[in-house]
Amino acid sequence: MCGRFILSVDIKTILALFRAGLQPGSAYEPRYNIAPGQDVLVVTGTQDNRVARPMRWGLIPSWAKDKNIGYKMINARAETVDSKPSFKHSFRHRRCLIPAGGFYEWRSEGKIKQPLCITLPDRPLFAFAGIWDRWDSPGGDTILSCSIITAPASDQMREVHHRMPVILSGTAEYNAWLDLEHPAALKELLRPYAGKLVLQRVSTLVNSPQNEGPHLLR
Numbered sequence: 001m002c003g004r005f006i007l008s009v010d011i012k013t014i015l016a017l018f019r020a021g022l023q024p025g026s027a028y029e030p031r032y033n034i035a036p037g038q039d040v041l042v043v044t045g046t047q048d049n050r051v052a053r054p055m056r057w058g059l060i061p062s063w064a065k066d067k068n069i070g071y072k073m074i075n076a077r078a079e080t081v082d083s084k085p086s087f088k089h090s091f092r093h094r095r096c097l098i099p100a101g102g103f104y105e106w107r108s109e110g111k112i113k114q115p116l117c118i119t120l121p122d123r124p125l126f127a128f129a130g131i132w133d134r135w136d137s138p139g140g141d142t143i144l145s146c147s148i149i150t151a152p153a154s155d156q157m158r159e160v161h162h163r164m165p166v167i168l169s170g171t172a173e174y175n176a177w178l179d180l181e182h183p184a185a186l187k188e189l190l191r192p193y194a195g196k197l198v199l200q201r202v203s204t205l206v207n208s209p210q211n212e213g214p215h216l217l218r
Contacts, residue, residue, distance in 0.1 A: 001075050002128070002148045002165035004206065005034050005103035006117070007041060008214070009125050014099050017125055018043045018174065020050035027054070032216050033104075035209035036074040042132060042146050043097040046179055052099075059147035060135040061086050067135060070145050076131060078151040078166060078190035082183055087147065090131035091186070095177055097127040097168070098148055104206055105160045115206040116160060117217060119198045120167070129166040129177055129190060154192040160199065167193040 007014075008030040015022060020043045022028070034040055039054040058070030069086075076087045102119035120126055132146040149166045157164045166189070168174055173189055180186050203218055205211040 001150055001161065001163050002103050003036065003074065004209070005128075005165075006032050006101045007034065007099055008032055008101050013125060014041065015052060018050060018052065018097060018099065018127070019047065020045070020052040023051050023053035026052070031212065032214055033206055033209055033212050037071060038209075040146065041099055042130065042144075043099065043127070044094075044132065044178070047175055050178070053144070055096075055132055056143055056145040057148075058145055059086070059090065059131065059133055060143055060145045062089075062133050062135055064135060067137065067143060070143075073145075073147050075150045075165075076147045077163075078149050078187070081131065081149055081190070082187060087131060090133050090147075092183065094132045095186075096130040096132045096146055097174055097177065098130040098146060099125060099127050100165075101125055103165060104202075105157075105164075106207075107160050112204070113207065115202050115204060117200045117202045117206075118157070118164075119200070121196055121198050127168050127174060129168055149190055151190055151192050154194070154197070156197050156199075157192070164192060166190050169193070169195070 011028045040057045042055045059073040060070040081087045081091045106113045129149045135143045150163045153164045
């Protein structure tokens with residue numbers, strides 16, 4: 001699964017890599033402990049018209065009666081994202097990139113849940129494969145929300161957890177995920193990351209989503 005992640009690079013670097021413009025009025029600040037229910041930066045649109053904007057992490061299907069369903073929808077499984085009622089419309093029509101610099105997973109060490117920060121050794125910025133939706137409340141409020149797609153863990157990650165977020169491998173896969181319309185081709189992108197990962201022990205302060213800042217990585 002993916003229940004916490006990092007995005008700490010500057011906004012100019014993010015917009016340049018994903019060839020996107022920042023939605024007017026959108027705010028961005030580096031984050032070291034992004035948690036479900038919070039706003040995350042999301043990139044949507046085609047190659048010629050990409051926009052980066054905040055969305056709530058935890059997808060709320062357009063047909064949902066209660067927005068709190070989003071807390072159960074932070075991840076979508078690659079195996080069923082094209083068939084599960086909560087996700088299949090977004091998989092077909094509302095895919096997105098979710099920029100990240102790393103993510104956290106926890107390993108049991110005796111009685112301690114030791115957090116690990118997982119990063120890519122040669123890429124301080126990459127993207128998770130994501131989906132999004134728009135929910136309009138009975139009172140007229142609109143919430144844009146998203147979910148991170150997960151796949152079975154790679155050989156390296158399996159010692160920590162049996163699943164991991166889908167990490168897209170560079171520009172060609174970013175373009176394909178946003179632009180393709182063929183479900184079979186899209187499903188081929190939803191696989192465990194094949195490259196090397198760096199697993200680093202970090203502060204147990206990460207365990208509380210109320211803690212924030214670069215000191216969490218020590």
